[in-house]
Amino acid sequence: MKPDKDSVISMSPVPLYTQIKEILRERILNGTYQAHEQMPSESDLIKAFGVSRITVRQALGDLQKEGLVFKIHGKGTYVSKPKAFQSLAKLQGFGEAMASMGYETLSRVISHKELLADKVIALKLDVAEGEVVAEIRRVRYLNRSPISLDVTYVPKSVGERLAKEDLAHRDIFLILENDYGYSLGQAELQIEAVLADDILARLLQVEEGAPILRIERLTFTADNRPLDYEYLYYRGDAFQYRLRIERGHL
Amino acid sequence: MKPDKDSVISMSPVPLYTQIKEILRERILNGTYQAHEQMPSESDLIKAFGVSRITVRQALGDLQKEGLVFKIHGKGTYVSKPKAFQSLAKLQGFGEAMASMGYETLSRVISHKELLADKVIALKLDVAEGEVVAEIRRVRYLNRSPISLDVTYVPKSVGERLAKEDLAHRDIFLILENDYGYSLGQAELQIEAVLADDILARLLQVEEGAPILRIERLTFTADNRPLDYEYLYYRGDAFQYRLRIERGHL
DNA sequence: TGATATATCTTGTCATAATAAGTAGTACCC
DNA sequence: GGGTACTACTTATTATGACAAGATATATCA
Structure with a gap:
């Protein structure tokens, strides 16, 4: 047939x-x-x-x-012209975004541990202060050059499952959606510019004091429960965050 | 039927x-x-x-x-939960955004001139290269502290009208919408982190080499014609850009 | 009682098909 | 030659019908 x-x-x-x-x-x-x-x-x-x-x-x-x-x-x-002005306010993981533009990315997990949620993380992930959450630190590479440091916080249960996944090659967003069945909805972003400290400088192979784009991202499921709280530190010279927004009518 | x-x-x-x-x-x-x-x-x-x-x-x-x-x-x-969360990635001017949070802002126009569009500006504003466009440079203050340098490019005709306006106290977005009858639609943003050069350092009263959030914004009318092309240089230590985006499904 | 099966909600996917409407080239008539 | 009508493309809209699959409550059986 x-x-x-x-x-x-x-x-x-x-x-x-x-x-x-x-x-x-x-x-x-x-x-x-x-x-x-x-x-x-x-x-x-x-x-x-x-x-x-x-x-x-x-x-x-x-x-x-x-x-x-x-x-x-x-x-x-x-x-369309490959202009790349895509990603109109679309929520994407870094790997996803790069892959959709034809680039290959690689991640290196530099730590994956459990810790007690401090006040900020507890508030963001909507768990009790002191509850155990997972923290995953990854350095992401594009064409062998380090692009960003991602610090991800997820609930303990999710972190345990993610520990078994191939985070070097797969996007956390895609794993959450395709493998775990979460339906991702909105995300809250907060963007600011900071300077690289010694740790960031070493991980991202830039000079100390180099410009860093710091993004705080809290991602919600489709039914509006917080699922993933991240700090993303992008090299200012190697990445631009593009998006398209609309004038709020309604 | x-x-x-x-x-x-x-x-x-x-x-x-x-x-x-x-x-x-x-x-x-x-x-x-x-x-x-x-x-x-x-x-x-x-x-x-x-x-x-x-x-x-x-x-x-x-x-x-x-x-x-x-x-x-x-x-x-x-x-979906309505109200507050609905303002996903709303396009608003700096003054608007601050005013809605209860802050008062002031702008100082440091230059307002006409010049010939170079290749980039011509492409963005969809005019011929070499055509006359207006450039407006403003330093924006929040509580008497400089927050950002805004470099705005608009077509010549719009620039001439804006020259008569009180740009120190009014947002360009609001003037375009309320006084000139333009209906603003989408905007394309590009965000990156840079370091302050000597000019920025002087205008924003920061050290040379301080982190700067550089935003390039091309705003379209509702019928998708480019109207306003800006470079916004925010002090990294004094401003955060917040927004909410959605995961594109279907 | 408790686990399983079933019925029946829901949305998701896919096929077929008809009509509308925008675009562009061609043939025709004056 | 020039304008008009026709035609042959395209995508846009809408309808009908079918089956798949997730969710949930109910009924059944051990």
């Missing part, structure tokens, strides 16, 4: 439209579809993948939301 | 799912559907509006993207 054309694995638990989306994303990133004007029409894709229109449209619609393509009514679907 | 139940105007040029989305949004805002657990099921909405499931799902999906509702597979669709 299911014509497995073009390497779509229909028995996979991953939705068809997601598989197609990933295939198309790959083709955009590797240049099969060049910027501007490209992309086969919906009916071409229907024939190529042997799926229905609704599936193709959902895949293309998702890519459009991610900013990789845009559509013009009556003309077709086009590949 | 089209059962115009519940005031859906089927002959309108507005898509059905958009009409339904607006009706549901209205009900969420006016409290017909209260926070958490509410929202009729999809089949209820199908019967109530007399439309197909795909239409209801598109309406709910859009509302989910806007953050007003969230879904739980197998359980239902829920209204």
